[in-house]
Every structure is written in structure tokens, then in C-alpha cells.
Amino acid sequence: MSLKRVLSLxxxxxxxxxxxxxxxxxxxxxxxxxxxAGDAAWLAILVAGVLTLLTAAVFSELxxxxxxxxxxxxxxxxxxxxKFSQAVSLLYMLVITLVVGTETYVLGHVLNYAxxxxxxxxxxxxMLVVATAMNLRGVNIAGAFQDFFTYGLVASLVIFAVVxxxxxxxxxxxxxxxxxxxxxxNAVAVGVFLFVGFEWxxxxxxxxxxxxxxxxxxxxxxxxxxxxxxxxxMAMTATVPGALRQTLLASPTPxxxxxxxxxxxxxxxxxxxxxxxxxxxxxxxGLITISxxxxxxxxxAVLPKWFSxxxxxxxxxxxxxxxxxxxxxxxxxxVFFSGRYLxxxxxxxxxxxxxxxxxxxxxxxxxxxxxxxxxxxxxxxGNLLPAAAVIVFGVLAxxxxxxxxxxxVLLGLAALxxxxxxxxxxxxxxxxxxxxRDAARQARAARRRPVSTEAAAAxxxxxx
Numbered sequence: 001m002s003l004k005r006v007l008s009l010x011x012x013x014x015x016x017x018x019x020x021x022x023x024x025x026x027x028x029x030x031x032x033x034x035x036x037a038g039d040a041a042w043l044a045i046l047v048a049g050v051l052t053l054l055t056a057a058v059f060s061e062l063x064x065x066x067x068x069x070x071x072x073x074x075x076x077x078x079x080x081x082x083k084f085s086q087a088v089s090l091l092y093m094l095v096i097t098l099v100v101g102t103e104t105y106v107l108g109h110v111l112n113y114a115x116x117x118x119x120x121x122x123x124x125x126x127m128l129v130v131a132t133a134m135n136l137r138g139v140n141i142a143g144a145f146q147d148f149f150t151y152g153l154v155a156s157l158v159i160f161a162v163v164x165x166x167x168x169x170x171x172x173x174x175x176x177x178x179x180x181x182x183x184x185x186n187a188v189a190v191g192v193f194l195f196v197g198f199e200w201x202x203x204x205x206x207x208x209x210x211x212x213x214x215x216x217x218x219x220x221x222x223x224x225x226x227x228x229x230x231x232x233x234m235a236m237t238a239t240v241p242g243a244l245r246q247t248l249l250a251s252p253t254p255x256x257x258x259x260x261x262x263x264x265x266x267x268x269x270x271x272x273x274x275x276x277x278x279x280x281x282x283x284x285x286g287l288i289t290i291s292x293x294x295x296x297x298x299x300x301a302v303l304p305k306w307f308s309x310x311x312x313x314x315x316x317x318x319x320x321x322x323x324x325x326x327x328x329x330x331x332x333x334x335v336f337f338s339g340r341y342l343x344x345x346x347x348x349x350x351x352x353x354x355x356x357x358x359x360x361x362x363x364x365x366x367x368x369x370x371x372x373x374x375x376x377x378x379x380x381x382g383n384l385l386p387a388a389a390v391i392v393f394g395v396l397a398x399x400x401x402x403x404x405x406x407x408x409v410l411l412g413l414a415a416l417x418x419x420x421x422x423x424x425x426x427x428x429x430x431x432x433x434x435x436x437r438d439a440a441r442q443a444r445a446a447r448r449r450p451v452s453t454e455a456a457a458a459x460x461x462x463x464x
Contacts, residue, residue: 012201012217014150017225019197021153023107023255023275028193028345029233030254035187039238042230044184048191049226051396052198054389055356056222057379058363059199060215064376065366067214071202071293072355073302078370079362083422086302088358090418093293095351095411096197097324098331098344107279113256114272124332127280132325135287137314153277157228160270161235164262186403189396192356193349194229198222199359204292215377287324294320301433302426346400346407353397360389 033041062075072092076085111123198221202214236248236258248257255274259267295317298307311318335344363379363386379385401408 009213009217009220011147012204012213013220013224014147015204016198016201016218016221017154018150019200020195020221020225021150021278023110023278024345025194025229025278026255026275027252027342028190028349029229029236030248030251031342031345032187032191032194033233033237034250035183035190039234040184041187041237042234044187044191045194045230045233046226047184047188048194049222049230051188051389051392052192052195052222052226052356053219054385055199055359055393056215056218057377058356058360058386058389059202060218060377061363061375061379062359062366063202063214064212064378065370065373068296071200071296072359073293073297073300075362075366076358079365083419086422086426087415087418088355089293089297090302090421091411091415092351092355093290094414094418095347096200096290097327098335098347107275110253110256110272110275113253114268121333121336123276124336125329127276128325128328128332131280131287132321135291135321136311136316136318149277149280153274154224154228156270156274156277157232160259160262160267160274161231164235164239164258167239167262185396185399189353189399189403190345190349192352192393192396193345195222195225196348196352198225199355200290200293212376287321291317291320291324294323301430302422304429305433305436340406343404343406343410346404347410350397350400350407350411353393353400357390357393357397360386360393364390 029041029045032044033039035044063071066074066078068074071089073085073089076088079085107124111118198218201217201221204214236254239258239262248254248261251257255271256268259269259271261267263270294303294307295310297303298305298320307320307323308317309319310316364383366373367383401411
């Protein structure tokens with residue numbers, strides 16, 4: 001059974017943006033500000049947003065060439081071969097899933113700050129259950145849910161920033177002070193985390209109403225995110241009194257410090273509800289897109305066939321969705337008790353930069369190998385744009401990994417695990433799938449060619 005084409009541009013934008021919105025993004029925004037001397041975080045976010053727009057052009061070209069739920073895995077397969085594409089895409093999916101642990105850790109601190117009597121883990125379970133139930137009922141329901149929360153979240157962040165400026169006035173201290181090129185470089189590198197996962201909307205290519213919806217949706221989502229993040233971060237660093245500035249930058253809940261500084265307990269509750277909305281959009285959008293990626297991978301025998309099962313009534317990859325629920329719980333618990341959330345933030349930033357560089361490299365390779373392939377969208381500027389993306393994001397990935405040596409170590413171990421899985425497990429899955437296809441084909445052939453009674457008797461007769 002195939003997936004249904006029901007998603008409009010509105011839902012593509014909300015899903016692409018919702019994949020990046022998370023409570024952990026407030027921590028990343030504060031980290032961006034901490035690298036800069038004054039209130040210049042907006043500048044780093046603007047640069048990161050412009051670089052991400054370049055990547056949106058790259059993924060738009062790839063998506064137009066190969067519109068499939070397999071997304072990144074298919075693009076890299078066409079450019080670099082099966083083993084490389086399988087290992088990299090599985091690694092990316094693994095890192096994005098691990099980032100959910102960062103989200104739940106930060107959300108736990110938010111809820112403890114606002115409602116100490118309720119365990120944060122209870123809220124995590126509730127949100128995962130709600131998001132899973134919505135996704136199991138169908139992508140159109142999950143999409144409407146995504147629209148409501150994503151656009152509501154955008155409105156909440158913009159309104160609160162305007163309220164903050166209105167109550168305290170705009171007091172920007174050196175809005176162009178970047179603390180040198182090193183400070184700006186580090187800020188931009190972490191700023192990429194604010195956009196992490198926007199391109200994961202490409203696995204919805206088999207469920208959109210029109211072919212050009214996904215490229216348009218990604219561009220609109222990145223533009224919207226850049227404006228909202230820059231405005232909110234500028235308000236967060238410019239309106240908090242000087243005595244609280246360092247507390248804000250070092251806190252796992254900087255937006256709560258910001259909210260309390262502006263509106264007291266009302267601000268805390270406002271930001272708490274905003275965190276809940278951000279986490280819901282992340283969980284929901286993650287389930288929508290990653291489950292489709294798992295479905296497509298299982299369909300191609302990269303993951304076990306069990307993950308490709310589609311619910312007949314709702315046309316959703318139910319086994320992939322249910323599996324993600326339990327994986328999300330396990331990862332959330334591990335990060336919650338270990339407390340290593342900043343390492344995962346940096347891992348997400350590094351992995352995202354790596355994927356952007358590899359995606360741009362794939363565009364260059366496919367332009368050379370498949371020059372006549374139809375391209376409904378083509379990134380402008382010839383080969384200059386994708387080549388620049390390879391260099392820029394490759395350098396950014398290296399810069400992030402040098403900030404924390406645990407990042408390259410953990411990414412290396414995860415990459416090794418994915419490569420070994422591709423080397424040993426995937427061939428067995430493909431052989432099993434091929435054997436099942438042969439058996440089914442033989443069974444169909446046997447039903448089409450009934451054996452006569454005389455032939456069957458002759459076949460059963462003993463021979464000398």
C-alpha cells in the first residue's frame with residue numbers, strides 16, 4: 001500500500017520549521033550570544049540562515065531529481081553508491097534521534113522551574129504518546145496539528161520579543177561587535193543548530209499535492225526561522241539586566257530567565273507554554289519525517305521489512321512510528337540522567353554541517369554523472385554555489401568538533417557502528433527480501449500453471 005498525497009505548502013512549511021523549533025534551540029541561541037561581545041547574536045543567526053538558504057537550494061535540486069520518501073539516502077546513493085549512502089543516512093537519522101534527548105533534558109528543566117511538583121519524565125511520556133497517536137491516525141491529522149503548533153509558536157516568540165522591547169526599551173550594546181572572526185565563526189557554527197533538520201521534510205515527497213511544494217516550503221521555512229530566531233535572541237540578550245546576563249547565557253533554561261526578567265511569573269508561564277509547544281512540534285515533525293525515512297529504508301531492505309508495514313485504514317507507517325516512540329523514551333531517559341545535553345547540541349551542529357557539505361558534493365557529482373537528468377529546480381550560480389557550500393560547511397563541521405573532543409569521538413563511534421551494520425546486516429536483509437520475492441513469484445507461477453493429474457502421478461511414481 002502506498003502513501004497518500006494530501007500535504008499542502010502550509011503544512012510543508014510548518015513541518016520544515018517545526019523540525020527545527022525545539023526547547024533546545026533557546027540554549028543554542030544563548031550559546032551563540034555567549035561567543036559574541038555585544039548584542040550581535042542576530043548577525044551570527046543571519047549568517048547561519050543565509051548559509052542554510054544555500055543548502056535549501058542544494059536539497060531542492062536533489063529533491064526535484066529524486067522525489068522519494070527515501071530522501072537523503074536516495075540522493076547519496078545516486079551520487080556515491082549504496083554503502084556510503086546507507087551508512088551516512090543511518091548515522092544522520094541516529095544523531096537526529098539523539099538530539100531528542102537534548103530536547104527532553106532541557107524541557108525537564110523548564111517544567112521543574114515552572115511546576116516543581118510534576119516529574120518532567122511524565123510530561124515527556126505524555127507528549128510522546130500524544131504525538132505518536134496523532135501520527136498513527138494519519139499524516140493529514142498530524143499535519144493539521146503541526147500547522148497549529150508551529151504557527152502558534154512563531155506568533156508567541158515574535159509577540160514576546162515585541163513585548164520585551166516595549167517594556168524595557170531597545171538597549172543594544174555593540175550590535176555589530178563580533179569578538180573577532182573567531183567569535184563570529186564559533187557563533188555561526190552553533191547557529192547552524194538552530195536550523196538543524198529543516199531538510200528532513202524531503203521524505204514527505206510522496207505525500208505532497210504538487211512537486212514544487214517541498215522546495216518552496218524549505219525556502220519559506222528557513223526565511224521564517226531566521227527572522228524569528230534573530231528577533232527573539234536579540235530581545236533576549238538586549239532586555240535582560242546586566243546582572244542577569246551571565247546567568248541567562250549559562251542557564252539550561254535561558255528563555256525562562258528572559259521571561260521572568262520581562263514579565264515575572266507571567267513571563268515564566270508564557271515561556272513554559274512556548275517550550276511545550278516547541279517540544280510538541282519537534283516530536284511530532286520528527287515522527288512524521290523520520291518514520292517515512294525508516295519506511296522507505298525498510299522498503300529497500302536497508303532496515304528490516306517490519307518497518308515498512310503501512311496501516312491499511314490510515315495509510316501510515318505504523319511500525320516505524322511505534323518504534324520511534326520507544327527509541328525516543330530510551331534516549332530521553334539516558335540523556336536526562338547523564339546530563340550531557342551540550343555535547344549533543346554540538347553533535348547535532350557538526351552532523352548537520354557534514355550533511356550539508358555532503359549534499360552539496362552530491363549535487364556537483366550528479367551534475368557531472370547525470371547531466372541530462374530532469375531537474376525541476378536547479379540551484380543558481382552554476383557549480384559555484386554547491387562548491388562554496390562544501391567548503392563552508394566542511395570548515396564549520398571541523399570548527400564545531402574542535403570545540404569539544406567528545407563530539408568527533410562519539411560521531412566516529414556512531415559512524416563505525418553504522419558502517420558495520422551496512423557491511424554485515426544490510427546484505428543479509430537484501431538476500432532475505434530477494435528470497436521472499438522469489439518464493440512469492442514461484443507461488444504465483446504455480447497457481448497460474450496447474451499440474452495435470454497424469455503429470456502429477458508421473459512425478460510421484462518411483463524410479464528404478
